[in-house]
Amino acid sequence: MPRAATADVVVVGAGIIGAACAEALTAAGVRVIVVDRGAVASGTTASGEGNVLVSDKEPGPELELAIASRAEWGVVLDRLPSRVADVEWESKGGVVVATTDPGPLRAFAAKQQAAGVDARVITAAEAFSLEPLLTRDVTVGVHYPEDAQLQPVLAATALLTAVRDRGGEVWSGVTGLSVRRSAQGRLIGLSTSAGEIACGAVLNACGPWAGEFGATAGGPIQVLPRRGMILVTAPLPECVRHKVYDADYVGAVGSGDADLQTSTVVESTRAGTVLIGSSRERIGFDDSVRVKVLRELARKAVGLFPFLGDVPVMRAYGGFRPYAPDHLPVIGPDPRVEGLWHATGHEGAGIGLAASTGRLITELFLGLAPHVAPEPFRVDRPAVIAA
Ligand SMILES: Cc1cc2nc3c(=O)[nH]c(=O)nc-3n(C[C@H](O)[C@H](O)[C@H](O)COP(=O)(O)OP(=O)(O)OC[C@H]3O[C@@H](n4cnc5c(N)ncnc54)[C@H](O)[C@@H]3O)c2cc1C
Structure with missing residues (x-):
């Protein structure tokens, strides 16, 4: 003691x-x-x-x-200290894509540019060159070179x-x-x-x-818990190069709705696993891993990256975001x-x-x-x- x-x-x-x-x-x-x-x-x-x-x-x-x-x-x-300074920092950048009306994503990017964010509107073809395995349904994208990961x-x-x-x-x-x-x-x-x-x-x-x-x-x-769950694939050869997410993610982040919300966020880690997120739910400290949440995460991720439908999943886990109203x-x-x-x-x-x-x-x-x-x-x- x-x-x-x-x-x-x-x-x-x-x-x-x-x-x-x-x-x-x-x-x-x-x-x-x-x-x-x-x-x-x-x-x-x-x-x-x-x-x-x-x-x-x-x-x-x-x-x-x-x-x-x-x-x-x-x-x-x-x-x-140099002996612990490697925290897997990667300035990999983010790519946000829309698969429906490109208008809202373009408007969001314009507001962010005005606020000082490096937000570059890209065509579907440019999105494919950044992320070759993306769905061909993409209508427009925004590249965010400042997004990073650790x-x-x-x-x-x-x-x-x-x-x-x-x-x-x-x-x-x-x-x-x-x-x-x-x-x-x-x-x-x-x-x-x-x-x-x-x-x-x-x-x-x-x-x-x-x-x-x-x-x-x-x-x-x-400060309240807001549950989130993630699906993790087995380690894969390089397949997702940036943090990639669907334009509806921003709406889910900002929503105060207590009901289940899922929006696609896909990224790889240095270990080769691909993280598929994410859900948002206000269900107190209930930590059960529920199929209905995982099904939604998987369905939307495969919509964004069709190849994910055929890869092995290693595990699923969740956590509680500390949420102020x-x-x-x-x-x-x-x-x-x-x-x-x-x-x-x-x-x-x-x-x-x-x-x-x-x-x-x-x-x-x-x-x-x-x-x-x-x-x-x-x-x-x-x-x-x-x-
Ligand atoms: C699925 C999911 C994905 C996420 N992805 C991202 C992401 O990509 N990027 C991002 O920025 N954020 C992400 N977040 C959010 C991020 O994880 C949290 O905002 C962050 O971890 C909160 O950190 P914290 O230190 O406040 O809380 P915690 O990490 O929960 O730390 C609080 C600590 O307090 C301790 N504690 C509590 N009560 C006591 C007590 N009485 N005495 C002593 N110790 C106590 C606990 O044991 C705990 O270790 C994600 C969250 C989830 C759930």
Whole structure:
């Protein structure tokens, strides 16, 4: 059992968000302990496909954070210890295609171009030269050279290795139970299943469980699980070169609908497997793998890449996206408990948004000028503060 300890900040949750925040804080000289009730990256981060995307976001605060984070990932990867810096980063680019009316996709790309995204409208023939195995039903495409990919578990592990190298600690198998407060109400410590940690701040990075931990800490927030499932093929020879998805994906990402939604997202990994996603459903923490979801994923993927109908599937898995009702992350101090902070609610984009989230938390914590406007992500917005 770890001994009694002190830190400037205790990060609760060792997923990609907690890891990125801890890394950025320690890079700035802040003393950090990270606790997770499971293993590193054993929550939603283990389910993430690893896309670092600008292509799937409407112009607005989340896109601004995504553009900043795409750049920040380069900075973060450069300062990782070389022995763990290979996190399977690939600047592979994304290709979005429409198989029906090309108008909406063209209009979406125009809005993104105006917001500073490198979004190149391409013909069907150009889409085939980028992705030779695509369905011939494509009517128009958009190429996003900035879209990238990494391996989320490797990335979280590497970030926490950097934390340890700088004197920080990572306690696995340790649950954050409650916060301790002074007579004036200021947070002065965290009680854990392995003892007390005296600290000046606690950062709630509990992903889909952040609502639960926030309530325990005196700062309840509306963060809910949104289930997603992925089909994984056996390793294949090179067949899908970019992250490829159907134009209806953006609508599913932005929808608040609780019912099952599926939209095709197909990409290969360095290991040769092809990931076929993704579904979105609000069904609480129900983790059953259901045939009706897998059938929809497979049907739509084969529509986009007909060859997938004949390849072996190796497994299927799911996870819970941490979802705030207004689809924006929750990043910053909790006005109700001095010393309590939150970094959560990244829904289906936490891997991509982690680098800038870590930087923003660090800037706010140290009182530095933030590199992106923090207001849209503040904790005390009506959609997030639980009644
Ligand atoms: C199928 C699927 C595909 C996805 N694909 C992508 C993608 O391609 N790109 C992308 O950017 N995002 C993707 N996402 C979303 C992304 O995975 C999440 O946004 C991200 O992983 C959230 O990270 P997190 O650190 O907030 O949460 P988590 O990874 O869940 O980490 C939270 C941690 O908190 C710990 N914890 C909870 N309560 C306590 C407590 N009381 N004490 C101690 N520890 C506690 C948990 O054990 C867990 O390890 C996908 C999600 C799913 C489900």
